[in-house]
Each structure stands twice: as structure tokens, then as C-alpha cells.
Amino acid sequence: MNPKKSKIHHPIPPTPKPAPPAPARANDADGGVSGPGRRSPGSKPTSPSRTELVWSAPSASVASRRPAKRSTGSFRGSIVNPRTNREIVFESTLERDLAYILPNLSTVVGVRDQVGPVEYVDEDGVVHNHTFDFVADHEDGTSTAIAVKPAHRVGPSGLEKTLELISDQQSGFADRFVVRTGDHITRDRAANARLLHRALRGRNEADIAEILAVTNSMRGAAAITAILANSRNFGRGFMAVLCLIADGVLEHVSKGPISISSLVRVRRRAATNR
Template identity: 80%
Template structure:
């Protein structure tokens, strides 16, 4: 096994930011709307805003899930809840730990532009002529305009449930429902992938475009792979820089090429090609 080729990285001189204590070079007219929450000239105070108005500037309530059915709040022997897709600010519901982990993974795949949860029900007829209905756990919409219908099931239950045959029948009888019909188990939804997805989810929820631009200026000079610590060597804030790297991984700009969970010692590189549907 050959060792990964490490990059020689050029570090651009970061832009100088004025501190809040320095006066602006030019005064801003209070009527131009440039900063409605800035101190008014001559007053030294802030414009009075209600707590709701201040909160709206930094947070907006997520939209409700569009699921065809919502899992019951309580169910013996199952795990149910929801997360918020950081890209669409829409709720995604789940009813098992595997579904929860996949709900974190799907929005962070570079090819996925939309995630629909609890989609259906879709009708199909079995080999005995009996009509059935099936609700898919997720449908992933891809950047190329195609979609993948996903059924989530523990590996040991796939065979006894006849799920593979169910998806084959739906694919034959309802080809317009999705372009691909797949089963995803713990063999695909691994602990490492789920842990990385939760980390990327956290980074996207606190996304800061200025931090991303600073890291992007460094990664644009990369040739080959480099450790995240090397990329952030001259960063003014290592923690914020790390979150920016995570956002670039989630955006598909960078690829995580080390095995296991993402860490500050992980190797990344500029994404070489579009990822395959997973």
C-alpha cells in the first residue's frame, strides 16, 4: 500500500479585520438600511429591537416534515424522533437508530440535493395477485435529477421480511416512483459514517462563510492530500477553521481520505470527481 502524497501548501496572508473599537472610515446614513441594528449617530446606543426580532436575525424555526405519516411518539422497543436538515431547515423524522443515522448521512452526501422522509405509500401487487402498500423510509434526490428510494432494515431482518422482493416488484410496477430502489442496513450505515455525518451536521448548523472563505483560500493551493492541522496552521481560530473544513467536506469541495472518524489529524484533498450514489 502506497502512502498518500502530501501537499505543499501556500498560506495566503489573511485579511486584516478592524476591531469593533475602531471608528468607521465613513459615516453611514441612517436612512440607507446598511445596518439597521447599528448605533444611531450621536446616540451611542443600539436600535431598540424586540427579543423576537433579534432572534429572527440569527435563527429561523425549521419547517415541518412532509412525511406521509409520522411515527408514533411512543412505541415499545423502537427509537423515534427527528432532526433538522441543515441545508433546507426542514425536519426529518425517523423511527429507528439506523434511520436516524441515515438521516444524518444523506444530507452530507455531495450528490444529494434533497431528502424526503416517509414517502408513499406506493401500491404493488405480489405474485399471488394481492395488493400491498409500502412506505419508503427515505427518497434521496440527486444533483443529476435522479432519485433513490431507500428502505432501511437491520441486516438480519432483510431476508425474512422479503424486502428485496418487495422492492423488485415496486421497481417493475411503479418505475416512475424513483430511479433506484435500494435496501440500506448497518453494513452501509456504519458507526464511523454516522459519527462523521453528525460532526458535519453540527458544522453546517453553525456555518460561517467568512471562516469558509479563509480556509478555501488555502485549500485552493493544495496538490494532493494534506492533514487538517497543516491546512489550519496559520488560522486565527483553529476551532472555527476546523468547522469550516467540515463544511467544505459536506459541500463536496474537499474529500476526507483517511479511514475512521474525522479528526484534526485526518487527511483531506480537493474532491476529484462526483461521488457515486450511495
């Protein structure tokens, strides 16, 4: 006779009902509304996300007008000024390169883009308006209004005469009025400015302090490789050297693009645009 098989019963645990939402507290700082980054009294504090620690959204450009998104035969876009975390717009490759260069000049503390329009009257009594590509604000409180144009188009455009009229009629707009062409905005200067911009966007104060301790004992010029040989991290050390160049603490004294073989020295009168 076969023994009867016993049945094993596995009871299913009851499904717990979700707890009702906690009532809003009258003394909560946010009026009882909970959400990311908020906590009720007595709860454990939550750490901010990694994104909140390392990134903040840039401010919008202060441009009086934005370049059209689509245009035939032109180059337009924007970058973020690493000094002010503000967007800078441009309408040509020359403007883009100058947008990189200006924030890295040791005397410049602010860059305004597409500033204007500025009204002026020509020699025939006709009223015109002109929008400057940039206005650079300097640490001494002065400002420079900048018009950007390819060198071969400056003469035919009458731009220099326009700036002369604006300077005479609207002298309070800026302290200086200048034209900048490819003769000023060279490829090497632009390449160096983009490199400095990249370094400033990833600025690390601990790395900068380590390199600064090495450069404080420098006498004369030294190759960047020699400075990095005394640091613990070659790659991050190079970025720190770039930040010190951008801050006006170190001076790049070699010709051409900045590289690890370039010579730098401590600027005799340390100027900073931080």
C-alpha cells in the same frame, strides 16, 4: 428661648397622565396596527432582534405519516436537514444515522422521509402498500427510494422481493430502489455525518472563505492541523473544514472518524450539494 424649627415643604410632582394611543393612520402599510417590527412614518427604524438574525424556524417534515410518539422497543425522533432547514423524522437508530448521512452526500440535493404509501400487487394477486423510509433526490434529477432494515431481517421480511415488485409496477415513483442496512450505515460514517451536520448548522461563510483560501494552494493531501495552522481561529477553522467536506470541495481520505489529524485533499471534480 429655643428658636422655632422651620418646616420644609417638599411638593409632590403631579403624576403625568398616560398619553392616549395614537390613532391609526389610513396610509400605514399594516392598516394602523402597531407591534414588534412595525413603525409609523417619521419614527426611527428598530433593529431586528438577535434571534431574528441568527435563527429561523425549520419547516415541518413532508412525511406521509409521523411515527407514534410512544412505542415499545423502538427508537424514534427527528432532526433538521441543515441544507433545507426541514425536519426529517425517523423510526430507528439506523434510520436516524442515515438521516444524518444523506444530506452530506455530494450528489444529494433533497431528502424526503416516510414517502408513500406505494401500492403493489404480489405474486398471488394480493394488493399491498409500502412506505419508503427515505427518497433521496439527486442533482442530476434522478431519485433513489430507500428502505432501511437491519441486515439479519432483510431476508425473512421479503423486502428485496417487495422492492423488485414495486420497481416493476411503479417505475415512475423513483429511478432506483435500494435496501440499506448496517453494512452501509456504519458507525464511522454515522459519526462523521453527525459532525458535519453540527458544522453546517453553525455555518460561518467568513471562516469558510479563509480556509478555502488556504486549500486553494494545496497539492495532494494534507492534515487538517496543517491547514488550521494557517488560519486565525483553530476551533472555527475546523468547523469550516468540515463544511467544505460536506460541500464536496474537500475530500476526507483518512480511514475512521474525522479528526484534526485526518488527511483531506481538494476533490478533483468539485461537487457541491449546496
